[in-house]
Amino acid sequence: MLDDDRPVVYLTFDNGPGPRTPEFLDVLDRWNAKATFFVIGGNARNSPDMLTGIVSRGHAVGNHSWSHRDLTELPPLEALTELRATNRLVAETVGRTMRCWRPPFGRNNDELIRLAATAGLSNESWIPSGRWDVDTIDWKFGYEFVLSRLETVEAGDVVLMHGGMNPDPEDLAALMTWLLANGDDYRFEAIPGCSPDTITSPPPGSLAASDPATRYLTTDPDLWFQIQRGSAYLSAFGTAR
Numbered sequence: 001m002l003d004d005d006r007p008v009v010y011l012t013f014d015n016g017p018g019p020r021t022p023e024f025l026d027v028l029d030r031w032n033a034k035a036t037f038f039v040i041g042g043n044a045r046n047s048p049d050m051l052t053g054i055v056s057r058g059h060a061v062g063n064h065s066w067s068h069r070d071l072t073e074l075p076p077l078e079a080l081t082e083l084r085a086t087n088r089l090v091a092e093t094v095g096r097t098m099r100c101w102r103p104p105f106g107r108n109n110d111e112l113i114r115l116a117a118t119a120g121l122s123n124e125s126w127i128p129s130g131r132w133d134v135d136t137i138d139w140k141f142g143y144e145f146v147l148s149r150l151e152t153v154e155a156g157d158v159v160l161m162h163g164g165m166n167p168d169p170e171d172l173a174a175l176m177t178w179l180l181a182n183g184d185d186y187r188f189e190a191i192p193g194c195s196p197d198t199i200t201s202p203p204p205g206s207l208a209a210s211d212p213a214t215r216y217l218t219t220d221p222d223l224w225f226q227i228q229r230g231s232a233y234l235s236a237f238g239t240a241r
């Protein structure tokens with residue numbers, strides 16, 4: 001039974017889901033830990049079973065855009081479409097409506113916050129900056145550096161990691177062991193307000209099937225790889241407009 005007096009830490013994993021997501025989920029299960037996964041729509045489309053696994057094992061999911069471009073650099077309609085398309089993908093895959101988001105690279109501004117709100121997404125409810133308290137920079141550095149960052153964790157902190165890159169799953173297990181031994185006797189919870197709702201109707205801000213912008217999402221199963229190369233998304237979106 002959960003000891004509710006233990007201080008909480010909110011682990012978050014960005015950019016998934018990916019092939020190694022199940023290993024991360026297994027590690028989290030060892031401590032009955034819940035986390036929040038800020039997913040990329042294109043990756044979720046490529047790994048729908050992984051997305052289903054995240055939700056079915058009790059973790060929260062948030063919106064991390066469709067293709068992980070800097071949304072502050074995009075025209076508003078394109079930025080909004082990045083969020084709405086990811087909303088729709090998650091709703092169609094797991095039948096849940098996401099409630100929170102994290103902008104790629106943590107880059108945000110007031111206009112984006114307003115746009116996200118029109119898609120039913122908030123990042124103001126759980127942390128004032130909508131970002132994180134402790135950035136492990138695990139996408140760039142290895143275990144020892146991540147450990148040095150975790151030394152700064154305090155109760156209530158949101159910790160940024162990246163599932164599927166660094167640390168690898170066994171590193172994550174070692175880091176959690178370290179946190180429990182050297183920090184407080186933490187419990188690990190999903191961010192309040194990020195657990196997606198079960199939907200019975202189209203989620204707010206979802207792309208309607210008739211929306212011309214859906215063309216770039218639905219016509220080509222290999223489009224995600226073109227998006228990663230940089231040009232297909234823009235040209236397809238331009239056509240849609």
Ligand SMILES: [Zn+2]
Pocket residue numbers: 014015064068104105
């Ligand atoms: Zn990211």
